Amino acid sequence: MTTKAPIPSSKIDHTASIAPQVYDYLRARIVDNRLPPGTRISEAPLASKLKISRTPLRVALQQLATEGLITTRPQVGNIVAEFDSAQLLEAVLIRAALESAVVRRLANAMIDLSSLESIMAVQERAAQLDDYATFFIQDEAFHAELARLADMPRAWKITHSIKGHVDRQRYTMMAGIPKRSQRAFEEHLRIIKEIRSGSPSGAASAMRDHVNSVLELDLQGHGKDLPETYGQNNS
Amino acid sequence: MTTKAPIPSSKIDHTASIAPQVYDYLRARIVDNRLPPGTRISEAPLASKLKISRTPLRVALQQLATEGLITTRPQVGNIVAEFDSAQLLEAVLIRAALESAVVRRLANAMIDLSSLESIMAVQERAAQLDDYATFFIQDEAFHAELARLADMPRAWKITHSIKGHVDRQRYTMMAGIPKRSQRAFEEHLRIIKEIRSGSPSGAASAMRDHVNSVLELDLQGHGKDLPETYGQNNS
DNA sequence: GTCGGTATACTAGTATACCAATTGATAAAT
DNA sequence: ATTTATCAATTGGTATACTAGTATACCGAC
Numbered sequence: 001m002t003t004k005a006p007i008p009s010s011k012i013d014h015t016a017s018i019a020p021q022v023y024d025y026l027r028a029r030i031v032d033n034r035l036p037p038g039t040r041i042s043e044a045p046l047a048s049k050l051k052i053s054r055t056p057l058r059v060a061l062q063q064l065a066t067e068g069l070i071t072t073r074p075q076v077g078n079i080v081a082e083f084d085s086a087q088l089l090e091a092v093l094i095r096a097a098l099e100s101a102v103v104r105r106l107a108n109a110m111i112d113l114s115s116l117e118s119i120m121a122v123q124e125r126a127a128q129l130d131d132y133a134t135f136f137i138q139d140e141a142f143h144a145e146l147a148r149l150a151d152m153p154r155a156w157k158i159t160h161s162i163k164g165h166v167d168r169q170r171y172t173m174m175a176g177i178p179k180r181s182q183r184a185f186e187e188h189l190r191i192i193k194e195i196r197s198g199s200p201s202g203a204a205s206a207m208r209d210h211v212n213s214v215l216e217l218d219l220q221g222h223g224k225d226l227p228e229t230y231g232q233n234n235s
Numbered sequence: 236m237t238t239k240a241p242i243p244s245s246k247i248d249h250t251a252s253i254a255p256q257v258y259d260y261l262r263a264r265i266v267d268n269r270l271p272p273g274t275r276i277s278e279a280p281l282a283s284k285l286k287i288s289r290t291p292l293r294v295a296l297q298q299l300a301t302e303g304l305i306t307t308r309p310q311v312g313n314i315v316a317e318f319d320s321a322q323l324l325e326a327v328l329i330r331a332a333l334e335s336a337v338v339r340r341l342a343n344a345m346i347d348l349s350s351l352e353s354i355m356a357v358q359e360r361a362a363q364l365d366d367y368a369t370f371f372i373q374d375e376a377f378h379a380e381l382a383r384l385a386d387m388p389r390a391w392k393i394t395h396s397i398k399g400h401v402d403r404q405r406y407t408m409m410a411g412i413p414k415r416s417q418r419a420f421e422e423h424l425r426i427i428k429e430i431r432s433g434s435p436s437g438a439a440s441a442m443r444d445h446v447n448s449v450l451e452l453d454l455q456g457h458g459k460d461l462p463e464t465y466g467q468n469n470s
Numbered sequence: 471g472t473c474g475g476t477a478t479a480c481t482a483g484t485a486t487a488c489c490a491a492t493t494g495a496t497a498a499a500t
Numbered sequence: 501a502t503t504t505a506t507c508a509a510t511t512g513g514t515a516t517a518c519t520a521g522t523a524t525a526c527c528g529a530c
Contacts, residue, residue: 017309018513042481053514055290058482059297066301068389074252074482075521090387097336101328152325154303158393253484277510288485293511309511310492 012050022050022060030069030080031168041070041078067161069168083169089215091165096211098155099143100204103191105150107200113192116145120188127185132174135181136167142188166214173214187213247285257285257295265304265315266403272317276305302396304403318404324450326400331446333394334378335439337385338426342435346384348427354380355423362420367409370416371402377423401449408449422448 012021029035041061047054061078064070068087070078081087106113119141126134140160147156174180187210194203247256264270276296282289296313299305303322305313316322341348354376361369375395382391409415422445429438 014513044481054482055513055515059512062294062297063301066298066392072482073522075480075519076523077481086386087389090389093336093340093387094333094390094393097332098329101332105328151321152328154322154325154397155329158329158397162389162393249484275510279510289511290484290486294483307511308493310509311494312510 012052018052018056019059019063022052022057023063025050026060026064027069027164030064031164032171033168035080037080037082039080041080043078067164069164088165088169091162092211092215094162095159095166096208098159099146099207099211102147102150102152102155103195103203103207104200105152106146107195107198107203109150110198111149111195113149113195115149116142116192119145120185120192123181123185123188127182130178130181132181135184136170136174139184139188146191170214184210184213247287252291253287254291254294257287257292258298260285261295261299262304262399265299266399267406268403270315272315274315276313276315278313302399304399323400323404326397327446327450329397330394330401331443333390334381334442334446337382337387337390338430338438338442339435340385340387341381342430342433342438344385345433346430348384348430350384351377351380351427355420355427358416358420358423362416365413365416367416370419371405371409374419374423381426405449419445419448 011025012018026035026041035041043054043057043061047057050057061070061072065072065078068081070080072078119138123135123138123142126132126138143159144156147153147159187206191203191206191210194206246260247253261270261276270276278289278292278296282292285292296305296307300307300313303316305315307313354373358370358373358377361367361373378394379391382388382394422441426438426441426445429441
């Protein structure tokens with residue numbers, strides 16, 4: 001980082017497609033709790049803040065709504081969804097079901113997993129340093145690559161879309177839990193080992209345990225820092 | 236049916252929310268092959284045909300695109316997706332994974348299934364008459380009710396959204412296969428039995444077999460009746 | 471103090487008109 | 501026959517306006 005990062009005049013690249021950028025923008029802020037549950041996201045103020053029109057913003061909001069990260073109430077507003085333990089449990093169940101199917105398929109077909117090695121190398125370093133932020137990104141890459149190898153792109157799309165709830169939970173919990181990434185790294189190793197040994201049920205079981213581990217976290221202490229609102233109050 | 240059905244002047248009820256109606260309208264026509272693969276769906280002509288604006292129509296199209304029933308190519312058009320055996324296989328795998336998790340949960344918790352009885356009664360009649368159209372609707376109700384009982388609404392939403400591919404396949408295949416609904420009815424009975432006996436793995440297995448049965452159908456003979464286009468050609 | 475009505479402001483859904491950028495096909499030129 | 505120029509069609513996005521629910525604060529009657 002010798003050169004300064006380009007200063008985004010409005011965070012939105014108007015030469016690329018806008019809606020996906022806005023989706024990423026909002027999803028990141030919901031997941032990391034900068035937009036805590038209950039926050040209202042009004043279209044007109046946010047559109048003018050981002051210097052875009054309501055149209056692409058609405059596309060992003062509809063996506064977030066189908067994923068359950070916000071709820072859109074007509075004539076009322078878009079509200080960031082509350083933490084909901086039932087919803088979280090269902091998300092974990094769904095993720096476990098889908099990703100178990102993915103690794104089951106990989107184990108059955110004895111797919112070559114060598115493309116995972118570079119990801120695992122970075123993970124190992126991040127785990128040793130307890131660098132959870134880096135590990136978080138590589139964890140996403142790990143699971144995406146598994147789905148890609150299994151030739152199940154749709155399963156990954158669904159997993160990603162439902163992961164929002166899990167990630168938000170994890171984000172508020174992860175702070176202060178040491179060795180968390182180390183453990184996740186070992187779980188990844190176990191999943192790979194089971195796949196390589198050609199054991200579908202073993203791989204599925206390893207994946208289930210891995211996905212379920214987020215449920216062990218306490219359901220208290222929701223982060224309450226850095227609230228940020230779009231609407232009549234803030235701008 | 237003593238009174239004539241109300242003649243819809245434009246098929247769209249302008250007193251209700253428009254986008255979901257258009258979604259249902261298009262989905263039904265894609266699934267039953269009135270809009271066969273490759274058909275172009277242009278926004279402007281269809282909007283004027285339905286006497287609505289592009290705005291809600293685009294919402295419906297985006298939904299169909301995320302479900303993979305159409306592909307939207309910017310500056311080209313919306314095209315009804317081709318049949319794709321790999322995509323169908325993945326859809327079945329995903330459905331099997333999700334619905335297995337649902338019945339597993341029901342069996343574990345020994346949930347009361349009495350609310351299924353009225354659905355099963357109608358199914359039995361439809362199966363005896365080999366009335367596949369009615370059975371099709373009740374099949375949907377059956378699976379939806381299972382998810383509802385398991386308290387997994389999101390799993391059902393995902394299942395429904397991915398079911399489009401499966402349903403389309405089924406629709407083009409079902410004609411000329413007698414006793415098909417009879418067999419599906421018996422599979423439903425087996426699923427219920429396994430759940431009631433408190434066997435999660437048995438219920439999951441029964442559901443997997445049930446969902447997989449669509450793959451037994453031949454992958455030839457795509458229906459070629461009643462094409463219908465929106466765009467420059469038709470109107 | 472409580473209940474009921476009212477005025478007001480805010481919001482998403484929809485409609486309409488328009489422009490930009492790009493694609494694909496057609497026509498023209500070589 | 502092949503390349504090039506032209507043109508129509510299409511989605512993505514902008515801008516604006518209107519509609520009809522909804523929330524909220526206020527006021528008055530009792």
